[in-house]
Amino acid sequence: MVIYMSRAYVSSILDAPVSRVWSVLGDFHSLARWVAMIATSEPEGGEGIGSVRRVTLVDGRVVGERLVAYDGPHRSYAYEFDDAQAPFPVGSYRGTVHVLPVTDSERTFVEWYGDFDCEADAVDLLRETFTGIYSEFIADLRKHLSTPS
Template sequence: MASTSATVDLPAPPERVWQLIGGFGSLPDWLPYIPSSTLAEGGRVRRLENPDGDVIVERLVAFDDAARSYSYAILQAPFPVTDYLSTLKVRDVPGRADASRVVWSGTFTPAGVSAGEAVDLFQSIYADGLAALRETLAA
């Protein structure tokens, strides 16, 4: 099993950041790579499409509004991994009520690629996503 994570500190209170990213169907609100998200099964499954038309289906496996965190598993995706589990968290920055720290992490088993290639892929997805989040909040 391989894992990776990315972290960004943002100049916005954690509650504001969580309002933007805490909904399981909210990826299109802040992640340009995902322009479409359709919820199913009472909001526990999301069907995403990227600009190339690739479909990604994910299941919400844990949600904690008070802790500003959710975890999800990939059910279907064009990624070379299995057993994918990811968590998105919004944390306080100690001593800074006007700032937040977002951590996006995942574990997975590479399938047909090396562990390094799989880690690089998701490291890039997480880092690019958090950079897009920073830009959305700055707009």
């Protein structure tokens, strides 16, 4: 068995100021408010580093994600799967969200990526799966930000 490290990466520009984007995306436990595929996102163990968001998908599957790093001033955080049985066939996984201002406009650069290891024959499928999920999340975020508050 060959284990392979890989990264799935998505980035985009959102037509909203970085403070507005981060006010939504930076709330680790609020996914259910703006991600269509998520029915609920419940915090366990507090709100900060080490806390878990227990996410229930609309199809009923439940995924635990533990916050492992949070940098508010630099607008980024990282999380790992919390459960002993990860929802994907990976040995390890670390997702990262990061937003930056586009300095010549009131727009925001957002990147969402995951570093993971898996068997070599699963790399392409997992990279495609994670890239699709991040793209869907960013599209949902874009839609949420375009809706009047």
